Amino acid sequence: MNTVERWKQEKHPLDVVEDVHEYAAEGLTFEEIEERAGEGEWERLKWAGMYSHGRQDGYFMVRTKVPGGHLTPDQAEVIGEVASEYATAPPEHGGREQNDIWGDAFLDITTRQDIQMHWIELADMPEVWEKYDEVGLTTIQGCGDGARNVLGCPAAGLTDHECFDAQPVVDAVSDYFTGNREYANLPRKFKMTVTGCREDCAQSQINDVGLTPARKEEPGANVYGFHVRVGGGLSDGPRMASNLDVFVPPEDAVEFCRAVAQTFKELGDRNNRGVCRMRYLVEQMGADAFEAAVRERCDVELPTRGTDLTRSYTGDHVGVREQKQDGLRYVGFNVIGGRMGGDEFVEAARAAREYGTEDASVRLATDQNFLVTHVPRENVSDLLNEPFARKYEHDPGPFARGAVGCTGSEFCNYGIIETKNRVYRWAKALDRRIETPDDLDVVRMHMSGCSASCAQPQIADIGFRGETVTMDDPEGTTNEEGDNIVEGMDFGLGGSLGSDNEFLDWVENAVPARAVIPALEELFAAYADEREDGERFYEWTRRVENDRLRTVMQGADADVAGGVASD
Numbered sequence: 001m002n003t004v005e006r007w008k009q010e011k012h013p014l015d016v017v018e019d020v021h022e023y024a025a026e027g028l029t030f031e032e033i034e035e036r037a038g039e040g041e042w043e044r045l046k047w048a049g050m051y052s053h054g055r056q057d058g059y060f061m062v063r064t065k066v067p068g069g070h071l072t073p074d075q076a077e078v079i080g081e082v083a084s085e086y087a088t089a090p091p092e093h094g095g096r097e098q099n100d101i102w103g104d105a106f107l108d109i110t111t112r113q114d115i116q117m118h119w120i121e122l123a124d125m126p127e128v129w130e131k132y133d134e135v136g137l138t139t140i141q142g143c144g145d146g147a148r149n150v151l152g153c154p155a156a157g158l159t160d161h162e163c164f165d166a167q168p169v170v171d172a173v174s175d176y177f178t179g180n181r182e183y184a185n186l187p188r189k190f191k192m193t194v195t196g197c198r199e200d201c202a203q204s205q206i207n208d209v210g211l212t213p214a215r216k217e218e219p220g221a222n223v224y225g226f227h228v229r230v231g232g233g234l235s236d237g238p239r240m241a242s243n244l245d246v247f248v249p250p251e252d253a254v255e256f257c258r259a260v261a262q263t264f265k266e267l268g269d270r271n272n273r274g275v276c277r278m279r280y281l282v283e284q285m286g287a288d289a290f291e292a293a294v295r296e297r298c299d300v301e302l303p304t305r306g307t308d309l310t311r312s313y314t315g316d317h318v319g320v321r322e323q324k325q326d327g328l329r330y331v332g333f334n335v336i337g338g339r340m341g342g343d344e345f346v347e348a349a350r351a352a353r354e355y356g357t358e359d360a361s362v363r364l365a366t367d368q369n370f371l372v373t374h375v376p377r378e379n380v381s382d383l384l385n386e387p388f389a390r391k392y393e394h395d396p397g398p399f400a401r402g403a404v405g406c407t408g409s410e411f412c413n414y415g416i417i418e419t420k421n422r423v424y425r426w427a428k429a430l431d432r433r434i435e436t437p438d439d440l441d442v443v444r445m446h447m448s449g450c451s452a453s454c455a456q457p458q459i460a461d462i463g464f465r466g467e468t469v470t471m472d473d474p475e476g477t478t479n480e481e482g483d484n485i486v487e488g489m490d491f492g493l494g495g496s497l498g499s500d501n502e503f504l505d506w507v508e509n510a511v512p513a514r515a516v517i518p519a520l521e522e523l524f525a526a527y528a529d530e531r532e533d534g535e536r537f538y539e540w541t542r543r544v545e546n547d548r549l550r551t552v553m554q555g556a557d558a559d560v561a562g563g564v565a566s567d
Contacts, residue, residue, distance in 0.1 A: 001271060002271055005187075010038070010040060013145070014140075020050070024123045027123060047146070048125070049063045050062055050120070050125070053411050059120065061411055062120045063115070063142030064079060064132070064137055065142050065178070066113050067113075067149060067152065067173075068150065068152030068154070069113035069366075070156070070361055071349075071361060071362045071363065072361060074135050075135045075362075077350070079137070080348075081131070082117065082128055082342070083345065084341075086117070086120055087104075087106065088119055089104055101424055102340075105343070106342060107341075107345060108339050108407065109365075111366050111368060111455065111456055112148060112149050113149055113151055114149050117342075138178060141179070144184070145184075145185060145188050147180075147261065149174070150170050150173050150177075150192050150194060151191075151194070151195075151203065154317055154363040154366075154371055155197070155330065155371065155373075156195070158321075158325070159197075159321070159323065159324055162195075162196045163196050176254045176258065183261045185265075186268065187264065187269055188276045190264065191233070193211065194211045195212060195213065196224075198310055199312050199314035200310050201366065202366070204232070204310075205241050206238075208230065208260075209229075210228065211257075212309075213225075214306050214307060214308055215306050215309060223249065225247055227244075227246070227310075229244070230244060231283065234453035237279070238503050239282075240503075241279075243287070245304050245305050246291065246303075247303040247305055255298060255300050256298060259295075263293045267285075313501070315367055316332065316367045317330070317332040318369055318394060323374070329376075331372050331380065331389075332369055332394060333371070333389065333392040333393070334393050336400050336428075337405035338405065339424075344388045348388055355372075360372065370392075396431075398436050398440055399426075399431045400428065401441065402460075403423050403427035404456065405423035407449065407454065415466065417488070417513070418487065422513070423445070423447045429517060430443075430517065440537065443462065445461065445464075446459075446462070446464070448463075457495070458492070458495050459497050459504070461536070461537045461541070462537075463492035464491060465489060465492075466488075466489050467488045467490055468485055469485065471512065471562055472563075487513045488512045489511055489516070490506050490511070491507055491511045492505060492506045493523075494541040495538060504538075507553070508553060510563045510564050512563050515560045518557055519558065521556065522553055522555050
C-alpha cells in the first residue's frame with residue numbers, strides 16, 4: 001500500500017471537511033495543522049476541494065464543482081463574488097500586480113467544467129462554503145481519489161444535435177457520489193462524462209466512464225439511453241476508452257456508474273500510484289473481463305448494445321448559436337486559457353439575467369470557455385456590446401479560439417513552466433502573424449506545464465508539455481556551473497477526438513520556448529502550400545512524415561533543436 005493509501009486509512013478523507021472548520025476557528029497555521037494531523041492532511045484536504053499551493057505557503061487553490069458546466073445566474077454571481085473577495089494575492093506576492101495580464105482576483109475555467117481560484121486562505125473557507133450553500137454549490141471532492149466533476153454537454157437542452165437532454169442524469173450521478181463515503185476512497189481519481197449529444201463534446205473517449213447516446217429497439221418501441229466507454233485517459237500512458245457491450249437506460253445510469261466505481265474500488269491497484277488509474281485496470285483485464293466484473297456488481301440487468309448515435313466530436317461552442325427554442329440564442333464566449341476576473345464573471349451573470357429569459361444560464365465548456373444561454377434574438381446585440389463580451393470575443397481568431405492552458409508553474413506543485421500568460425500571448429501573436437486558410441476556424445493549441453496533461457495536449461492539433469531545457473550556449477549561462485537552462489517544451493502534432501480520434505505524436509523534444517512561434521510559422525507556411533481541399537491542420541500533420549515535420553520546424557530562424565531536456 002502506497003503512502004497516500006496509508007494516509008487515507010489513518011483517517012477517512014471526508015472527515016477533513018469538519019477539520020477545516022476547526023482549523024479556521026482556531027486560526028491554525030500550516031505548521032500547526034501538520035503538527036496536529038500529520039503530513040497526510042495536505043492530501044486529505046483535496047477531498048474538501050483544497051489544493052495547497054506549490055510555492056506560496058499558507059494558501060490554497062480551491063476547486064468548485066459544476067456538474068455538466070451548468071450554473072444559474074445566481075450561482076455564477078456568487079462564484080465571481082467569492083473570487084473578487086477571497087482570491088486575492090498578499091502584497092508580498094504582488095498584490096494587485098501579481099500577474100502581468102490578469103492582475104488579481106481572477107478565476108480559471110478548467111477542462112473539466114470546474115472553477116478554480118487561487119490565494120484562498122483556510123480561515124476563509126467556512127465563509128466560502130456558507131455562500132456556496134445558499135445557492136447549491138460545493139467544493140467537496142473537487143480533488144482527491146473519488147468521483148470528480150461529472151462532465152456533460154454545455155449546450156444540453158438547447159440544440160438539435162442531441163438525442164435527449166442528459167443534464168438530469170449528470171446531476172443525479174453527481175449527487176450520488178458527492179459526499180458518499182462508500183465511494184470517496186477509490187484507488188485514484190474517477191472521471192465520468194454523461195451526454196445525450198451526438199457530437200460528444202463531453203469527451204467520452206478520454207474519461208474513465210463515458211455515457212453517450214444510443215437507441216435500443218424494444219418490442220413496440222425504440223428506447224433511448226446510453227452506450228458505454230471505459231478506461232480512457234491522458235497524462236503518462238494515454239489511452240482511448242474501450243466500448244462495452246452494454247446499453248444503459250437513463251434511470252439505471254446511477255446504478256451502472258456505482259457498479260463501475262465498485263469494480264474499481266475492489267480491483268484497482270493501491271500499491272503503485274503511478275499506474276493506479278482505472279485505465280490501467282481496463283487495459284490489464286481487457287474490456288470483456290472488465291464488463292463481466294461490472295455486471296457482477298450491478299443491481300440491474302444490463303441489456304447489450306443497441307444503435308450508437310454519436311456521429312462526431314465538437315470541440316467548442318464559441319459564437320452566436322440558435323437554440324431549438326424558437327427565437328432564442330446562446331452565445332459562446334472565448335476565454336483564452338480559461339482565466340478571467342471575478343468581477344467579469346459577475347458581469348456575465350448579470351448579463352444572463354438582464355438579456356436572457358427566466359431560464360437563462362451561464363455554462364462552462366471543456367475548452368475553458370463559457371456560454372450565456374436563452375437570449376432572445378433581439379437582445380443579442382446588447383449582450384455583445386457589454387464590456388466583458390467585447391473582451392471575451394464570440395468570433396476570435398483560430399489560435400485564440402483553440403488555446404487551452406493548465407495552471408502551470410505559477411501555482412501548481414508539478415508545473416515546470418509558466419503557462420497561462422504564455423498561452424494567452426502566443427495565441428494573440430499567432431493570430432496576428434499567421435494567415436490561416438479561410439475555412440480553418442480553429443487551431444487547437446493546448447499547453448500543459450508538465451506531463452500530467454491537465455490541458456489535454458494529446459488531443460490537440462498542437463500540444464505542448466513543459467520541460468526545462470539546457471542549451472549549448474556558454475555565453476547565455478544562467479548558473480555557476482555554466483549551464484544555460486531555459487523554459488521549453490516537448491512539441492506534439494496531430495491529435496484529435498471523434499471518429500478519427502488519435503493521440504498526437506511528440507515530434508520534437510525540449511524545444512526552447514522562444515523557438516516555438518518561429519517553428520509554427522514554418523509549419524503553417526508548409527501547410528498552406530501543401531494542404532488538400534478542406535484538410536485540417538492535424539490531418540496534414542498526420543499525412544506528413546515526422547522527419548519532414550522536424551525538418552520544416554528546424555528551418556526556422558531559431559534554435560528549435562538546440563537544447564536537451566534537463567534532469
